[in-house]
Amino acid sequence: MSRWSRRSLLQGMLRGASVAVALPLFDMFLDGNGEALASGAPIPTRFGTWFWGCGVNTARWFPTKLGMDYDLKPELSPIGDLRSKVSVFSNFNCVLDGKPNLVHWSGVMATMSGAAPLTGGVTGGTSQLPTLDCLISDHIGGNTRFRSLELACTGQSNVSYSMRAGSTVNPSEVDPVQLYRRMFGTEFRDPNKAEFTPDPEVMLRQSVLSSVKDEREDLMRSLGAADRQRADQYFTSVRQVEQQLGKLLEKPEPAQACVLPTEPGKRELGPTWDVATRTHDLLGQLLVMALACNQTRVFNMALSNAGSNLRKPGDPVAFHELTHEEPVDEKLGYQPKATFFIERSMETLASMLKMMDGVKEGAGTLLDNSLVLATSESNFAKIHSVDNLPILVAGSAGGRWKQGQHISGNGDPSSRVGLTIQQVMGMPVTEWGDGAMKTSKPISEVMA
Numbered sequence: 285m286s287r288w289s290r291r292s293l294l295q296g297m298l299r300g301a302s303v304a305v306a307l308p309l310f311d312m313f314l315d316g317n318g319e320a321l322a323s324g325a326p327i328p329t330r331f332g333t334w335f336w337g338c339g340v341n342t343a344r345w346f347p348t349k350l351g352m353d354y355d356l357k358p359e360l361s362p363i364g365d366l367r368s369k370v371s372v373f374s375n376f377n378c379v380l381d382g383k384p385n386l387v388h389w390s391g392v393m394a395t396m397s398g399a400a401p402l403t404g405g406v407t408g409g410t411s412q413l414p415t416l417d418c419l420i421s422d423h424i425g426g427n428t429r430f431r432s433l434e435l436a437c438t439g440q441s442n443v444s445y446s447m448r449a450g451s452t453v454n455p456s457e458v459d460p461v462q463l464y465r466r467m468f469g470t471e472f473r474d475p476n477k478a479e480f481t482p483d484p485e486v487m488l489r490q491s492v493l494s495s496v497k498d499e500r501e502d503l504m505r506s507l508g509a510a511d512r513q514r515a516d517q518y519f520t521s522v523r524q525v526e527q528q529l530g531k532l533l534e535k536p537e538p539a540q541a542c543v544l545p546t547e548p549g550k551r552e553l554g555p556t557w558d559v560a561t562r563t564h565d566l567l568g569q570l571l572v573m574a575l576a577c578n579q580t581r582v583f584n585m586a587l588s589n590a591g592s593n594l595r596k597p598g599d600p601v602a603f604h605e606l607t608h609e610e611p612v613d614e615k616l617g618y619q620p621k622a623t624f625f626i627e628r629s630m631e632t633l634a635s636m637l638k639m640m641d642g643v644k645e646g647a648g649t650l651l652d653n654s655l656v657l658a659t660s661e662s663n664f665a666k667i668h669s670v671d672n673l674p675i676l677v678a679g680s681a682g683g684r685w686k687q688g689q690h691i692s693g694n695g696d697p698s699s700r701v702g703l704t705i706q707q708v709m710g711m712p713v714t715e716w717g718d719g720a721m722k723t724s725k726p727i728s729e730v731m732a
Contacts, residue, residue: 294499327646329682330575330654331420331709332583334636335392335445336629337592338607338665340674341618345626346374347690354690359626362634363676366641368688369651370678371730373701376693378670381720388590388604391670391698392445392661398699398717413718415447416657416702418454421582423711429471432582433457435571437564439553443589449513456586460548460566467574468544541643541650542577545570555593555602557625561632572639576650587632590661594625607665619666633658637678654679655705673698677705677730684708686730697721704730 340346340359347354354372356364363370378394383402393401396415417432425431436443436456446454457463500519507515548566552559564587574580588594592603601609606622613620636656643650658676663669675698680687685708693700699717704726706713715724 294503327653327682328578328581329424329684329709330581330583330650331417331424331705332585332654332656333396333417333445334633334656334658335584335586335588335590336633336658336660337388337588337590337594338603338622338625339660339662339669340626340664341623342663342672344618344623345674346672347372350690350692352689359623359630362627362631363637366634366637366651366678369641369680370637370676371685371687372690373675373677373698373727374690374692375672375695376675376698376701377695378673379697379720380670383719385668385670387668388661388665390661391663391673392590392659394670394721395657395659395673395675395698395702396445397447398702398723399719399721412449414449415445416705417446417582417584418448419706419711420709423709424581428578428580430574430580432584433463433571433574433580434584434586435463435567436586437560437567438555438588438593439563440589443586444584445586445590446584454584456584457567458553458563460563460570461550463567463570464545464547467570467577467579468547472544472577472579541645543573544577545573555588555595556597557594557628558597560588560594561628564632565635568636568639572643572650575640575654576643576645585636587629592625596624604665622665633676640679648680648682651679653682655681655685655708657701657705671695675701677701680732681708684732686732689730691727691729693727696725697723699723700725700727707731 344357345359347357347360349355354367356367360372376395378391378400380390380400383390383400386401386404389404390400393399393404393415396417397413398416399413401412421431432446432454434444434446434454434456436458439458441455441458442453443458444453444456448454457466504512504515548570551562551566553563554560564585568585571583571585575583588603595602603622603625606619606625610619610621612618637651640651640654640656641649645653656676656678658678660674661670663672663674677685678687679685697717697720699721700723703713703716703723706716707726708731715722717723
């Protein structure tokens with residue numbers, strides 16, 4: 285009989301004191317059913333994703349003209365002031381290749397993980413591969429307190445499209461007050477202060493995982509393949525916490541644009557449109573300063589869940605229901621009530637990008653030193669189409685991305701966008717994805 289049980293703790297000693305680390309729920313516990321800164325350091329490059337649910341109206345969103353100076357259709361017009369910094373990608377598809385179209389899920393996972401998933405969906409989605417943000421955070425996030433930040437605007441922490449693998453979802457922060465305290469509370473170290481004194485309490489917390497090394501290795505030898513994978517993910521997350529604590533013991537690099545923000549007041553949370561967009565703006569303002577203060581270099585912002593539950597005040601019918609139930613107006617050629625949310629979603633995205641572009645860094649802005657991938661899970665949500673997914677990329681990654689273009693994929697997999705982003709971010713990858721979504725063909729037109 286195994287010595288391990290659900291109540292087992294990994295035991296160790298740290299500075300003469302006993303420490304213990306709890307374990308996740310393993311299968312073996314279940315039955316069979318179960319540029320340059322002032323310091324001379326380069327300005328960091330950031331990466332983020334921005335998600336909105338329920339797609340677009342193709343004829344009113346995608347430009348007609350390819351290349352630079354593309355035309356702006358009505359639904360994309362809110363990005364007009366930033367057109368020179370935003371690239372539009374059309375005719376990039378989720379290639380199912382015999383797999384089911386998991387409505388409100390397959391499209392976003394194809395773009396974010398490079399694979400059309402076999403199982404899951406909007407209420408219990410899975411991904412067999414890590415999402416793009418996790419790969420990039422592993423590459424550029426090690427020198428920050430937080431490898432990434434996940435944020436959602438409708439008050440639901442489970443709304444997240446950041447996944448390590450399987451069903452291991454990185455939960456979202458939904459409350460601006462809690463985000464402020466997490467980013468700028470007692471553990472925040474102002475990078476522009478001359479003096480720095482390490483916190484002795486942090487020093488004691490840092491080495492918990494190393495203190496249980498022998499017990500951890502013994503446990504790993506007792507696990508089956510699935511549990512070993514789960515344990516590795518679990519201990520990786522604990523190591524990341526230790527790395528975050530380690531950063532608190534080092535004097536941070538000066539950050540030109542870093543200014544300590546004011547703590548926001550308590551606000552209502554929820555999917556009502558006005559509430560969700562106010563939450564977005566508060567979370568966005570804090571996120572922008574967290575990036576400027578080098579608290580993180582990777583983020584994921586979800587305006588809504590994929591089968592969007594956004595609704596107008598007093599209206600019982602949500603955006604998702606409207607996409608299916610509202611008839612297409614014969615004169616207009618689209619669903620006017622549902623289209624309200626598409627147009628306003630683009631206005632909200634534009635507000636996020638303008639926040640980033642308003643922060644000066646070196647000779648450019650925070651947006652210039654970033655890449656932001658904005659996408660949705662479908663094209664026309666009424667029929668759950670996953671061809672011609674709406675994809676935008678804003679910023680230039682410090683000059684490594686040729687911005688402001690409209691590029692057609694001619695039916696290629698949307699994973700080409702993710703492969704290109706990884707290469708521009710300096711990652712040594714030559715191919716990415718799985719099955720019919722696998723690609724070794726970056727988009728050369730945007731690579732500087």
